[in-house]
Ligand SMILES: Nc1ncnc2c1ncn2[C@@H]1O[C@H](COP(=O)(O)OP(=O)(O)OP(=O)(O)O)[C@@H](O)[C@H]1O
């Protein structure tokens with residue numbers, strides 16, 4: 035527990051953080067004999083940038099997979115906006131306003147950048163089959179309205195020049211950006227980013243950090259992100275959860291975490307008993 | 308510089324999202340429609356209708372149907388022949404039970420019935436993928452042929468076990484039965500193929516189409532953006548079945564006139580339509596037409612060369628024809644796996660640069 039649990043605080047740079055949006059209570063996740071997550075609790079507040087860090091295999095991605103509904107934990111509860119969430123399929127989670135990116139990019143390789151980002155709008159598109167068949171009325175109007183939103187996101191992420199390019203032809207760094215655009219297009223309340231800067235050079239990392247900060251600032255998107263680059267984590271995040279071997283070993287502001295002996299040990303590779 | 312995009316600016320998103328955003332393409336499309344509707348009906352004769360145009364148009368509808376399922380949604384199907392049979396038997400039962408109702412109602416209705424049946428056979432796709440799904444649809448193919456053979460109610464207890472289309476007209480023009488004129492057969496198929504292509508194009512450019520393609524490209528990622536995989540797959544099976552059912556209904560009632568299920572809707576039909584889709588180009592409406600044209604024209608062309616030009620005996624020519632078309636399909640799959648539609652795109656890219664290739 036730390037002072038900031040429960041939300042409603044003001045950050046050093048003057049952003050107002052709201053109530054608790056998501057609360058993970060005593061989550062345990064097993065794969066056969068492997069315990070990927072051991073009795074972990076933490077919360078995410080509205081408007082926050084929350085980081086999850088930890089060595090390889092610590093269970094960070096598994097935690098995001100629990101939040102986004104890929105895995106149902108054997109024990110524990112997920113609370114979202116003050117309500118306990120029943121077991122859900124990923125598409126149901128998406129419809130609640132939670133979007134994400136993957137550690138290994140998961141784009142639709144056969145579609146153009148524009149179409150990929152447009153798929154991010156699917157939860158907002160309601161025109162029925164018949165209207166789409168004749169492409170008049172609701173279907174056409176909806177397509178145009180959503181295209182406008184998507185174009186704004188494309189401008190925001192500076193990918194205008196490649197909007198008609200098939201995704202399969204793009205280099206890695208741009209793919210990561212397109213995947214972010216797709217997630218952002220959903221206008222999520224909570225955005226989960228699994229290692230958004232993995233494999234990027236310094237310049238690309240700076241761009242990505244800039245995007246993450248302005249997403250949070252301009253659109254008020256709450257963000258939970260996994261990242262290995264400590265510099266980035268310390269700069270971006272309001273609070274950090276530290277995991278090691280499926281357990282939570284630290285939780286607090288970047289400064290708290292940096293000075294936590296258990297965290298230092300985990301990163302220096304002190305032997306486990 | 309015959310073909311150009313420059314000077315063609317879209318000023319609205321709706322314009323950018325047109326079926327043919329480039330003016331030149333749009334004009335060519337109108338020209339094709341004008342010839343198809345205003346010229347061909349006046350010059351078509353029985354040979355051209357029966358050997359080329361009518362089968363081409365009907366197979367194009369079936370190929371559009373299969374392309375939606377396989378090309379757009381990524382679900383393999385070897386049941387097309389059986390699904391066409393559902394359309395054929397549905398329209399037969401409808402036209403004999405309700406002779407006073409127009410064929411313009413019966414044919415789409417047969418499509419709807421087929422949509423229901425195909426959706427049912429699509430249920431395994433919720434659990435299995437790829438090769439296993441192909442085998443499941445193959446089982447559907449054999450089951451359906453067996454069913455229509457076995458249950459006499461489907462062929463109205465006729466002694467031969469065949470179904471034959473009674474004479475029906477639309478606004479006084481006979482479109483089924485032995486007295487149908489070539490141009491009438493052609494026109495009724497042309498109307499259905501035009502509507503089918505428009506509907507398919509509209510569905511594939513909007514949100515339904517993106518859901519299908521998302522499932523095709525990566526089903527896990529599709530779920531994460533809010534696509535219900537069950538709904539996406541089953542709608543693809545339903546829409547696909549609708550078109551394939553219409554194709555089957557027209558194939559029997561307008562083209563064949565009389566049909567026996569094993570012979571007319573056997574496994575070879577499933578493969579034929581699958582080849583059309585692969586050769587034409589998966590995930591392309593234009594490709595469905597190109598593939599249908601290729602597979603219909605190839606045997607006609609080869610027959611003319613072997614028998615007409617070289618004077619070989621017809622049975623030898625028929626066998627050679629199989630070998631040559633089979634060989635061509637293999638060559639095609641190796642050289643251009645994305646089909647005729649991709650060749651066309653490449654040709655356009657070349658034309659845009661011509662005569663300055665760099
Ligand atoms: N689907 C699965 N089946 C079996 N074991 C799994 C599965 N997914 C994860 N694990 C195991 O759970 C543990 C945690 O994995 P996870 O991917 O969550 O780690 P991570 O913290 O994201 O690591 P990294 O930094 O390498 O991405 C690992 O031991 C992994 O092998």
Ligand SMILES: [Mg+2]
Pocket residue numbers: 094095096137228
């Ligand atoms: Mg991970």
